[in-house]
Amino acid sequence: MKAYKEMTTEELATEIEALKKEYRRYLSMELQLDMSRGKPCFDQLDLSMGMMDVLSSSADLSCEDGTDCRNYGVLGGIREAKVLIGDMMENNPDNVLIYGNSSLNVMYDQISRSYTHGVMGNTPWCKLDKVKWLCPVPGYDRHFGITEYFGIEMIPVPMLPTGPDMDMVEELVASDEAIKGIWCVPKYSNPQGYSYSDETVRRFARLKPAARDFRIYWDNAYGIHHLYDHDQDYLIEILAECKRAGNPDLVYKFASTSKITFPGGGIAALATSPNNLEDIRRQLQHQTIGYDKINQLRHVRFFKDIHGMTEHMRKHADIIRPKFEAVEQIFDENLGGLGIASWTTPKGGYFISFDAMEGCAKEIIDKAKKAGVKMTPAGSTWPYHNDPHDSNIRVAPTYPPLEDLKTAAKLFSVCVKLVSAQKLYEAAKEQ
């Protein structure tokens, strides 16, 4: 088909009529589908049901070192969980703290702690006039939600296929002491599925921030969440690179098993330098006597080791790979060559980033919603829910069953075409 921009006003009018008819057909189907959140689907959750059996009433709930996981104690996690999660995060177990079920909670607490007590002896952020933060865009709405909640001024930084625009990052952090952090999803980024290039990671490790309490919030949420067996992204490990670069304390690295076992009952972790760990422990000892050790033990007994976890992730990939491929194929077939949209084709993670024509995202999402397909709200991928181009849409293909997903992707394509054609038609008429 002809690119929409090359169509005459008459051709556009005809196209719009055809699309409206098609849209009405979807309306009549009374769909109820959800492509809004990066949730594992039912089949994925079933993969981890074996975890419910590894600790029974006849099991010994003691650690290798004899600690009774049922009782109080062990701030920071049991040793064998640190080893497993250390392997998962590619970090020394000694540098890992194990938390509760939510890495978002770990990140929130990290910022809250910096706000109330400061980072490694520096002024608590609540005593500063201004705290700023770098936000690669499009990015993760819940990240932006935390910094917004703390009244931190968020500065968008464009995401490139290699990661955040590092020229801009370097210049900003070097020149402004109020900038205290940056949100990063370095591997299979949310929402693009981009993985930071070696150069990007190297430059991150060599940042020279004006603020001594600047930290990179390295949310490695999709570290082992590959879609393909062989075509996988490998990242330079950031803590090791920071150490080599002489900046050992520059990074907090986050991860969880939420999309490995159960989002509702996984374990989260933080890896960082010994100095940062000491700083965190000083606070953490007042906050809790220790997180759920039984669930930590449950994870260890289920996976045994990182090989077990890797094999497990292949099963996840087998379930969600066809979903990503189906959506991409439907976009190709329905939107390819029309010049009205572009989208990413990730090799891992949970999202596809979709860019509509400027000024169309909100309307597309509204139209899809009206026809029963829920998308992440327009603007969500930008700080303050404000996408200045009104173009980015996060597509989450994992949750719906495959056939539903195909229907949703087709309807979504119709919405994209209809809104775009109408927009071009209006523009043509005004000329």
Place this chain on the structure above:
Amino acid sequence: MKAYKEMTTEELATEIEALKKEYRRYLSMELQLDMSRGKPCFDQLDLSMGMMDVLSSSADLSCEDGTDCRNYGVLGGIREAKVLIGDMMENNPDNVLIYGNSSLNVMYDQISRSYTHGVMGNTPWCKLDKVKWLCPVPGYDRHFGITEYFGIEMIPVPMLPTGPDMDMVEELVASDEAIKGIWCVPKYSNPQGYSYSDETVRRFARLKPAARDFRIYWDNAYGIHHLYDHDQDYLIEILAECKRAGNPDLVYKFASTSKITFPGGGIAALATSPNNLEDIRRQLQHQTIGYDKINQLRHVRFFKDIHGMTEHMRKHADIIRPKFEAVEQIFDENLGGLGIASWTTPKGGYFISFDAMEGCAKEIIDKAKKAGVKMTPAGSTWPYHNDPHDSNIRVAPTYPPLEDLKTAAKLFSVCVKLVSAQKLYEAAKEQ
């Protein structure tokens, strides 16, 4: 035996020699016993092992309303957990939020949130010059640890057998806007095992604080932790009483299953008014997508309802009642009538509060430690670890096996007698 104070210097000298000999005998036993923390013992933990079987790989991990507990969502806890914990706390399930495994964490977060964002629209505490807190003494060291960590000035308030000195509480909160809270363990208090009288609860509900953001931190840690089947303490339910008194937003009430199921893997909760709940939810939505729902479901399936939990607590009581009674009996036999110590005889909870002669606690604890019996460090029951009388010692009888506990209590009695006799002897000589 004669009261020590009535002994002559010579009698004291003879007594000291005999006690030294006895102490040396304990030294040679190379004991390694722990009466320092309120930890359930092995047999108590075994009571809940059935909880490890109620969710197996063949179980349906869905709530009554169809929510899949394995997946994301449900901020504030699943309905059936709210019902169970609501019954446990004597509160409407609608007024309950379920958290992770630690009520200490809930309290910490509550203060942290007040510090960073303020309570119901009031000025965040970090923007105030001064925040003060009332601390009934002797009290719980981890409570004091939180307020100290936030730089909050702690004001000791004497604990009476009826609860905190309410004349003092009423006067202080009414006159000083900087006072933002009070720590309370209203039932089987830590460390005395006192339960607040009806009058105390009524007066709490009718406080007229100068600060609009003053809250009572009502840590009902031992709400159902009775030692006896029939001789139990009942408290006026504080939220209901506050509502009746026209002060619905005055209280945050905390509880957990740490000493019901597993300290290392229980669930914690907060109950409070709809206004406070809304205030908390506004924050909580940025901190987490939801706490561990699988563990919530596990608790519900195990207990079924509050009757199941009540029966379960009787089994706990059967295990720890003999321990409390043994300690009290040994204290009676060894220290009764000597006029050098007093102690409480609680009907529930986890502690006995022991008061030695002024200026003796630290030395007693050191002596016990040297002989291999670990007690909570002297001063722990006071803010800033500063017991001005150096007399209070928290005794935790639950953790050691009964025979070990008896040995520890006997040794402890020897230490008390020896230190007291020496103190009196020195004083007599100086006269």
